[in-house]
Amino acid sequence: MHHDTGIGHPERPARIEAVVRGIMNSGSLVDHLSPEPAPIELLTTIHDPSYVGALEQFCAAGGGAIDADTAAVSASWEAALRAAAAGPAVCDAMAAGAADLGYVAMRPPGHHATHNRAMGFCLFNNVAVTAAHLRAQGSRVAIVDWDVHHGNGTQASFYSDPDVLYVSIHQQGIYPGTGSLEDVGKDAGLGHNLNIPVPARTGGTFYRRAMEDLVVPVVSQFEPDWLLISSGYDGHADDPLAGLELLAGDYGYMAHQLASIVAPGSSVVFLEGGYDLDALEAAAAATVQGWLDPDYPIDPATAGVSTDWYLERATDVVGRFWRL
Numbered sequence: 001m002h003h004d005t006g007i008g009h010p011e012r013p014a015r016i017e018a019v020v021r022g023i024m025n026s027g028s029l030v031d032h033l034s035p036e037p038a039p040i041e042l043l044t045t046i047h048d049p050s051y052v053g054a055l056e057q058f059c060a061a062g063g064g065a066i067d068a069d070t071a072a073v074s075a076s077w078e079a080a081l082r083a084a085a086a087g088p089a090v091c092d093a094m095a096a097g098a099a100d101l102g103y104v105a106m107r108p109p110g111h112h113a114t115h116n117r118a119m120g121f122c123l124f125n126n127v128a129v130t131a132a133h134l135r136a137q138g139s140r141v142a143i144v145d146w147d148v149h150h151g152n153g154t155q156a157s158f159y160s161d162p163d164v165l166y167v168s169i170h171q172q173g174i175y176p177g178t179g180s181l182e183d184v185g186k187d188a189g190l191g192h193n194l195n196i197p198v199p200a201r202t203g204g205t206f207y208r209r210a211m212e213d214l215v216v217p218v219v220s221q222f223e224p225d226w227l228l229i230s231s232g233y234d235g236h237a238d239d240p241l242a243g244l245e246l247l248a249g250d251y252g253y254m255a256h257q258l259a260s261i262v263a264p265g266s267s268v269v270f271l272e273g274g275y276d277l278d279a280l281e282a283a284a285a286a287t288v289q290g291w292l293d294p295d296y297p298i299d300p301a302t303a304g305v306s307t308d309w310y311l312e313r314a315t316d317v318v319g320r321f322w323r324l
Contacts (some may be wrong), residue, residue: 003073139224148273153215163196170198202305212257
């Protein structure tokens with residue numbers, strides 16, 4: 001709450017309050033966990049030590065603008081350390097039987113942060129740090145990223161790793177300009193990085209078909225031990241920073257589809273983007289409900305623009321590596 005990005009910045013503390021309200025109103029029993037700051041050796045599984053040190057010094061000096069979108073203050077250092085530590089802490093607690101689902105409601109978000117650069121509101125790549133933590137324990141990890149923006153930092157972190165599957169559905173032609181359909185991994189990781197770019201005004205109908213026809217089959221075949229969700233809600237129709245037409249029920253539907261792939265206690269949702277507070281609250285509640293309620297009611301989806309061509313192209317590419 002003390003990570004101050006400046007007056008008028010969309011990535012603001014009220015986002016956390018909205019998401020927590022949604023989680024608490026989801027009807028589930030919620031246990032709270034407050035992580036200790038991440039040790040430097042956890043951060044350097046993903047980030048360059050010199051970058052980590054430079055960010056610490058930058059915050060200690062009072063912070064400021066890192067780029068046109070990303071800012072930090074003195075308190076941002078501790079916030080970023082706790083955000084990066086939250087995923088591993090949740091995973092360790094769930095491995096001991098603490099809960100059926102983990103939800104990391106932290107800021108700053110993470111999926112744009114690269115090996116040596118803060119960008120896109122992100123300082124450390126929270127989901128990537130967690131995946132590296134699980135990989136060090138011998139686990140296979142699948143990451144599904146439904147944020148409206150492509151998670152360039154996460155993709156780069158595991159582009160050659162056959163034990164981490166990264167799947168992103170995102171709006172094409174917007175920040176950060178990455179996430180091409182043909183970016184499919186390399187070397188041993190070939191086929192383990194899959195991008196599904198969609199045009200503006202895409203609605204829930206496409207997302208539901210993509211989840212059923214592409215994402216769930218691929219993630220199921222990968223047979224992950226852990227499933228991590230980069231859960232941005234900026235694809236919501238009310239979000240001010242993008243142009244998709246998803247509704248809260250679409251996030252519930254996607255969560256419901258993914259929930260059965262791994263055993264209870266093996267999935268963690270990470271808050272990424274999403275900047276309309278009412279949409280954040282409703283979508284966070286729907287995500288938890290869809291994941292945990294076997295009788296989750298399926299709301300009608302918005303059709304949006306015609307996207308058959310995009311689904312066919314994605315199917316052709318994904319089908320080179322996986323049975324569909």
